[in-house]
Amino acid sequence: xxxxxxxxxxxxxxxxxxxxxxxVDKIAYDIIESLEAMNSLHTPETLREDDTYQYLLERFxxxxxxxxxxxxxxxxxxLTEAGQLFTRDIYEDYIGEVKQxxxxxxALCLHIAHDCNLACRYCFAEEGExxxxxxxxxxxVGKKALDFLIANSGSRRNLEVDFFGGEPLMNWKxxxxxxxxxxxxxxxxxxxxxxxxxxxxxxxxDEVQEFVNREMDNVVLSLDGRxxxxxxxxxxxxxxxxxxxxxxxxxxxxxxxxxxxxxxRGTFTRDNLDxxxxxxxxxxxxxxxxxIEPVVGEETDLYAIRESDLPQIFHEYDVLAKTMVERExxxxxxxxxxxxxxxxxxxxxxxxxxxxxxxxxxxxxTPWGDLxxxxxxxxxxxxxMGNVDEGIVKPKIADxxxxxxxxxxxxxxxxxxRFYCSGGCMANSYKFNNTINDTYDVSCEMERKRVECAIxxxxxxxxxx
Numbered sequence: 001x002x003x004x005x006x007x008x009x010x011x012x013x014x015x016x017x018x019x020x021x022x023x024v025d026k027i028a029y030d031i032i033e034s035l036e037a038m039n040s041l042h043t044p045e046t047l048r049e050d051d052t053y054q055y056l057l058e059r060f061x062x063x064x065x066x067x068x069x070x071x072x073x074x075x076x077x078x079l080t081e082a083g084q085l086f087t088r089d090i091y092e093d094y095i096g097e098v099k100q101x102x103x104x105x106x107a108l109c110l111h112i113a114h115d116c117n118l119a120c121r122y123c124f125a126e127e128g129e130x131x132x133x134x135x136x137x138x139x140x141v142g143k144k145a146l147d148f149l150i151a152n153s154g155s156r157r158n159l160e161v162d163f164f165g166g167e168p169l170m171n172w173k174x175x176x177x178x179x180x181x182x183x184x185x186x187x188x189x190x191x192x193x194x195x196x197x198x199x200x201x202x203x204x205x206d207e208v209q210e211f212v213n214r215e216m217d218n219v220v221l222s223l224d225g226r227x228x229x230x231x232x233x234x235x236x237x238x239x240x241x242x243x244x245x246x247x248x249x250x251x252x253x254x255x256x257x258x259x260x261x262x263x264x265r266g267t268f269t270r271d272n273l274d275x276x277x278x279x280x281x282x283x284x285x286x287x288x289x290x291x292i293e294p295v296v297g298e299e300t301d302l303y304a305i306r307e308s309d310l311p312q313i314f315h316e317y318d319v320l321a322k323t324m325v326e327r328e329x330x331x332x333x334x335x336x337x338x339x340x341x342x343x344x345x346x347x348x349x350x351x352x353x354x355x356x357x358x359x360x361x362x363x364x365x366t367p368w369g370d371l372x373x374x375x376x377x378x379x380x381x382x383x384x385m386g387n388v389d390e391g392i393v394k395p396k397i398a399d400x401x402x403x404x405x406x407x408x409x410x411x412x413x414x415x416x417x418r419f420y421c422s423g424g425c426m427a428n429s430y431k432f433n434n435t436i437n438d439t440y441d442v443s444c445e446m447e448r449k450r451v452e453c454a455i456x457x458x459x460x461x462x463x464x465x
Contacts, residue, residue, distance in 0.1 A: 010460065012459060021455055
């Protein structure tokens with residue numbers, strides 16, 4: 001399967017199954033496109049057949065020279081022999097093994113606080129309540145959660161724990177105590193905890209910063225962009241904006257971490273479809289690790305992204321990609337999370353096929369110790385898998401998530417981006433289709449555009465070397 005597109009003056013050819021990317025001239029672009037249309041499965045032998053050359057000669061002889069056509073065909077044959085063009089999808093052969101593999105739990109999202117000091121208008125957690133009641137996780141429940149993780153992690157040494165909310169800093173003492181407990185358990189069980197924290201920054205201070213820099217492998221800092229954008233969607237409960245209080249704290253924390261191991265993370269809505277300006281606002285504030293993601297809302301939500309918004313969103317990604325290239329060339333570059341692609345190695349086969357590992361390798365824990373497939377399923381009774389006292393009591397839920405892959409979703413089979421998004425978010429699929437084995441179409445369209453832009457950025461920067 002071949003995907004071709006043109007962006008920012010580059011002719012780009014992606015061999016979907018191998019992941020090989022080729023930046024080509026116009027004649028190669030046209031010939032590869034014609035070969036893909038002529039036959040969906042090529043081998044070096046079929047490409048060498050005289051009929052192939054004659055077909056190309058009849059198609060392009062009036063536009064390109066015979067010698068140029070033959071040279072391009074020979075190059076295509078060479079790349080096909082090298083497994084970089086017209087490759088076969090071998091991954092479906094592994095899907096049975098992926099479904100049957102014995103998975104271990106490697107990560108927990110600890111809902112340390114079902115409470116929040118902001119009233120974000122798009123919050124899927126309902127200001128931290130998650131369809132339930134306000135609550136703070138006790139040390140005892142958190143301790144059992146870490147014990148559960150260790151007991152179910154098999155031989156895996158590196159374990160991940162994200163302190164999440166609501167707002168985790170509203171339960172700061174328990175966060176610190178659980179980190180201390182985790183460090184004790186590392187020595188006893190030959191494990192290593194990678195702790196992360198997601199915070200809105202309201203309660204961030206020097207003491208928190210010092211602890212975070214010592215103990216947290218990563219920090220996610222929630223901010224939506226320009227002052228007017230952020231304060232409309234992320235106000236305090238009295239309606240007052242949060243931007244002016246939070247931004248200096250985030251700048252200080254990012255600098256104290258040498259602009260590494262953190263993300264400034266925003267959400268864009270219909271109210272700021274010009275979100276490339278928010279990304280650049282972050283960059284101008286000095287942040288170098290940036291993520292801005294589309295809101296996911298009901299069709300009745302005025303702020304929700306609609307299909308009609310996609311052309312403008314695509315334009316914004318194009319603008320952002322071009323601007324990133326320009327800034328990088330001037331030595332003012334930054335990282336944008338959704339444009340991060342590993343074109344050399346990439347994720348393992350299981351990851352490429354089935355994604356984030358929710359419900360199998362990754363679980364969310366409520367303040368009272370219930371286990372769910374991920375934070376977005378919390379509060380939905382049909383996805384309650386067990387608790388930290390008894391463990392997983394509904395293994396069929398895990399089995400269902402384990403069987404979810406790019407091959408269980410019909411829309412993924414012919415999508416060029418399937419091995420980058422691994423089928424997309426299962427929670428969004430369930431939200432819009434009442435099954436985890438489908439896709440959220442608007443999100444898919446955006447993901448395809450992000451992949452195209454990310455590859456273009458890589459091509460442009462390689463061209464600068």
